[in-house]
Amino acid sequence: AAAPSPPAPPTLAPGPSGLTPVFENGPRSRGRTVALTFDADMTADQGPRAAAGERFDNPALVATLRRLKVPATFFMTGRWAEEYPAQARAIGRDPLFEVANHSYSHHAFTGRCYGLPTVPAARMRADMERAFAAFRAAGVERRVPYFRFPGGCYDQRALRALAP
Numbered sequence: 430a431a432a433p434s435p436p437a438p439p440t441l442a443p444g445p446s447g448l449t450p451v452f453e454n455g456p457r458s459r460g461r462t463v464a465l466t467f468d469a470d471m472t473a474d475q476g477p478r479a480a481a482g483e484r485f486d487n488p489a490l491v492a493t494l495r496r497l498k499v500p501a502t503f504f505m506t507g508r509w510a511e512e513y514p515a516q517a518r519a520i521g522r523d524p525l526f527e528v529a530n531h532s533y534s535h536h537a538f539t540g541r542c543y544g545l546p547t548v549p550a551a552r553m554r555a556d557m558e559r560a561f562a563a564f565r566a567a568g569v570e571r572r573v574p575y576f577r578f579p580g581g582c583y584d585q586r587a588l589r590a591l592a593p
Contacts, residue, residue, distance in 0.1 A: 448588040452575075465494075465501040468577070469517075470535045471508040473546070479512050486513050491520060500525045504577040507533035507563030514567040521569025529575035533559035538590075542582035553590035 455462060471485050479485055486509075494501055503520055505528050510517040521528045532538075533556045537545035548556050557576060564572055576591060 448585070448592045451583075451588070465499065466529075466577075467501060467503050468531055469503050469505040469509045469513075469520075470531050470579070471506055471512055472535045473508075476508065476512065485509070486516055488516065491516070495523070495525060498525065502527050502529050502573065502575070504529045504531035504575070505560070505564065505569075506531045506535045506579075507560035508535065510560070510563040510567045510569065517564065518568035521564065521567070521571050523571070527571045527573045528564060528569050529573050529577065530557055530560045530564075531577050532556050532579055533563065535579045537580055537582050538578050538587035539582045539584045542580040545580055545582075550586050550590055553587060557591055 455464065467490070469486070471479065475483070475485050493499075503526060505517060505520075517528070520526050532548070534548065535545070536548040536556070537543070538548055538553055540547055561572065578587065
């Protein structure tokens with residue numbers, strides 16, 4: 430018998446133009462609300478540095494959020510989930526937290542974005558999907574269908590590449 434196929438990554442409905450919707454703020458009609466988000470990312474050069482003992486995580490921050498019962502969304506890269514699978518799993522199973530996608534590679538989705546290497550347009554969707562695969566492999570359960578572009582840099586080509 431064939432093994433069951435893995436679940437598809439969560440998705441958002443397309444925006445009015447058929448492209449991935451971009452949120453800059455929530456509804457302004459619900460009073461004052463603050464959403465805390467954090468990036469859990471690693472770039473290619475940080476992998477060898479992590480292997481040599483340098484840390485790119487912040488367990489004290491996560492512990493403080495838990496102690497104070499503060500909900501947060503972690504925009505996580507696939508590389509980070511692979512480097513810190515136990516932490517990714519713990520964050521992704523905690524009801525206070527949710528995990529959103531920050532790409533696999535933390536490469537830019539446009540040219541000229543803070544010196545980050547650029548993901549070719551043909552590989553953008555695969556880079557995002559590879560991050561979701563890394564989350565599944567780490568045991569992250571509370572995934573949400575949000576994506577934060579590395580460096581905050583995106584254009585219409587990137588939005589089309591990630592459109593549902």
